[in-house]
Structures are given as structure tokens and as C-alpha cells.
Amino acid sequence: MKLTILGCYAATPRTLTNPTAQVLDIKNRLFLIDCGEGTQVQLRKNKIKFSKINHIFISHLHGDHLFGLIGTISTFSLLGRTTDLHIYGPKGIKELILIQLKLTESWTTYSLFFHELESKESEVIFEDKKVIVKTIPLKHRVYTNGYLFQEKPDERKLDVEAVQRYNIHIAYYQKIKNGSDITLDDGTVVANAKLTFDPPPAKSYAFCSDTVYNEEIIPIIQNTDILYHESTFLESEARLAEKTLHSTAKEAANIALKANVKQLILGHYSTRYDGLEPFKREAEEVFPNVLLADDGVSFEF
Structure with missing residues (x-):
């Protein structure tokens, strides 16, 4: 299982930082998770083949998680794509994309399938012989889901x-x-x-961004191998995190500890801070196994 971070910063793209997007390579399937502005450029920089991405998961309809989607869809067409593309996201994502395709007369060369989400309960939204994907209902300013990716056990x-x-x-x-x-x-x-x-243990990955501190997700992500949890702020700005329905690094670590996950990856940092090490130090006071996401960084598990 390999996770490539294309972008992991909050709000706006900057000269050296990109908004949220990542690619999960699990059981030889490539899943694009969120699609902030500049995602297709980051895909090229990280030498990820566009043609291998058949499923895109959008957590919520805020621009820093979405504004790269129409450009990516359009580029797929310009490259002559014919394979179906499935997009999972909140209700409204279909209308949002189709109106852009209509007004720009940029209809795709391939079939687009939208899987719009409304449930506030965890549900299975994708399943094949090797992988299952479930939603993780989050609490943010708009309807938001995280996603839990689980390998199915190999045969003995x-x-x-x-x-x-x-x-x-x-x-x-x-x-x-x-x-x-x-x-x-x-x-x-x-x-x-x-x-x-015995076959190798089946691995799992939970993506949680954006959300206020929310212990209701713990039963869903319990014992997950890898948890990516947003840490927009440090504890010194906890008041701001609560106001904007985001989390601090310490709060992300508390979720990781209570859910008994094996590894925590922090991300979705506010660009108000000069560096990332303070996020790691703060989280490690609560939970020992902490990694820092950063643009262009890959993790193999």
C-alpha cells in the first residue's frame, strides 16, 4: 500500500504548497482522494499515470478539496481517455461538474458516473474482489465524509x-x-x-479531512493501520479550530490514540505557521507514531 501526497495544505494554493489531494495505491488500484486546485500538475510531477485513476473520492464541496476536479476531468478527455470514471462525493457534485462541462462545451470522451452521497451514517460505497471503501461521516461547515479503504484478506x-x-x-x-x-x-x-x-494481514487506510474533533468516528476507524487526520491548527489556536470546525494536531493524536490506530499522518495545515515540526511535536505528546504529510511525499506500508 502506497500513499502519495499531492497537496496537504488548507485554504489556498501558494508558491510551494498545494491544497488537498492524494493518491492511494492499494491492491494495484489507484484511488484519487480529493482534488484541490493544481492536482493534475502534481500528478505529472509525481509521475502518476492519469489512465490508472478510475475512481475519485471528494470529501466535501469546499474549493480547496474540489477546484482541481473539472480541470482533471477535462485533461482526461484531451488525453483521449475512453475508460469510465467514477466520482464519489456529496450531493450536488454532479450538477457542479456538468454545468461546467455544458457551458464550456467540453463533454468527455468517456462515461462519467457520479455517486452522490447524503447519508450521515457510514456506508459502503465501493467494493470489488480486493478492496472495500466506506464513508466516515465528519463534522464540518458543510456535509463532509472521510473515507476508509480496506483490503480484503488474501487467500491462504x-x-x-x-x-x-x-x-x-x-x-x-x-x-x-x-x-x-x-x-x-x-x-x-x-x-x-x-x-x-496465513496470508499477509489485510491493511487499511482512513482519510479524515476536514472535521472538528469528533469521537463519533472512533468505532468506524478502530484499529486502522494508517490514519490521515487533519491538523489545521496547533493547540495555541484551539479556539480558532473550534470556530471553523477544524482540528488541532493534539486533537488528531487523541483520535488516533482512542481508535488504537497503528500510524497517524498529519495534514491540512494552515499556512500561518512557519514549519511543520511543531505539529509533530504536539501530536507526539499524545500518540507516539506520527508522520507529517507534505507535498510530494510518499509513504509505503
Whole structure:
């Protein structure tokens, strides 16, 4: 699993910082999460193939998470895309995009599918054989969702020596990898655990931006491997965080601690601060495993 940060700063793009957008590579699927202004430029800088992105997840309809979407959609057409593109986001995102395509007469060369979200409860919005995606209802100034990406467990790995020792026919191998016990000709039942090895643990990634401190999300993200949680402000500006329905680095760390996640990534920083290290120091007072997102940084898990 690889996470590439295209942008992770709040509000407006600046000379050296970009608003929110990131690409999650999970089970050989590339998911674009949020699409702030300049996203397609950052995709090029980070050498991410446009053609591999078939699903885009938008957390909410604020510009620093959305204003790059119409440009990205348009560029896909200019590059001759024919593959379907699925866009997930709050109700209204379809109207917002289609009116721009209509007035600019820039209809796509491919089919666009909009999956508009309204529920205030967590729900499954994407699922295939290897990955499942659920919403994480957040509390912000407009309707907002985070997203939880979960790998489905791989099939078990066959212990070749064991199946040969029990003289099990190759026709049963797939059944064994799927987790079944095997009954031998003499009636002996061989437990699956004696014939297979455990697969690698399935990994999970939770994206939470933007939100005020909200413990209601803890049951949804409990025991997640990687949590990206917004940390717009430091605790010294906690009053401002509460007013704007954002979080501090300390609050993000408290969510990580209470949810028992393995790793916390901070992001969505206000550009009022001179550097990022104070965010890390503040969070580490509460939760030990803290990483700092920054534009162009990739994390592999």
C-alpha cells in the first residue's frame, strides 16, 4: 500500500504548497482522494499515470478539496481517455461538474458516473474482489465524509510439502487456499491450518479531512493501520479550530490514540505557521507514531 501526497495544505494554493489531494495505491488500484486546485500538475510531477485513476473520492464541496476536479476531468478527455470514471462525493457534485462541462462545451470522451452521497451514517460505497471503501461521516461547515479503504484478506498460501505429504490431489488446492478443511479417503479430516500459511494481514487506510474533533468516528476507524487526520491548527489556536470546525494536531493524536490506530499522518495545515515540526511535536505528546504529510511525499506500508 502506497500513499502519495499531492497537496496537504488548507485554504489556498501558494508558491510551494498545494491544497488537498492524494493518491492511494492499494491492491494495484489507484484511488484519487480529493482534488484541490493544481492536482493534475502534481500528478505529472509525481509521475502518476492519469489512465490508472478510475475512481475519485471528494470529501466535501469546499474549493480547496474540489477546484482541481473539472480541470482533471477535462485533461482526461484531451488525453483521449475512453475508460469510465467514477466520482464519489456529496450531493450536488454532479450538477457542479456538468454545468461546467455544458457551458464550456467540453463533454468527455468517456462515461462519467457520479455517486452522490447524503447519508450521515457510514456506508459502503465501493467494493470489488480486493478492496472495500466506506464513508466516515465528519463534522464540518458543510456535509463532509472521510473515507476508509480496506483490503480484503488474501487467500491462504498453500503449504506444498504438507499437501504432498497427505497425498492430496491438485484438484483440491484452490478449495484449500479458500480456507476449507480436507477429508481424506480414509475419512480423516485434515484441518486447513495444517495445509496452509496465513496470508499477509489485510491493511487499511482512513482519510479524515476536514472535521472538528469528533469521537463519533472512533468505532468506524478502530484499529486502522494508517490514519490521515487533519491538523489545521496547533493547540495555541484551539479556539480558532473550534470556530471553523477544524482540528488541532493534539486533537488528531487523541483520535488516533482512542481508535488504537497503528500510524497517524498529519495534514491540512494552515499556512500561518512557519514549519511543520511543531505539529509533530504536539501530536507526539499524545500518540507516539506520527508522520507529517507534505507535498510530494510518499509513504509505503
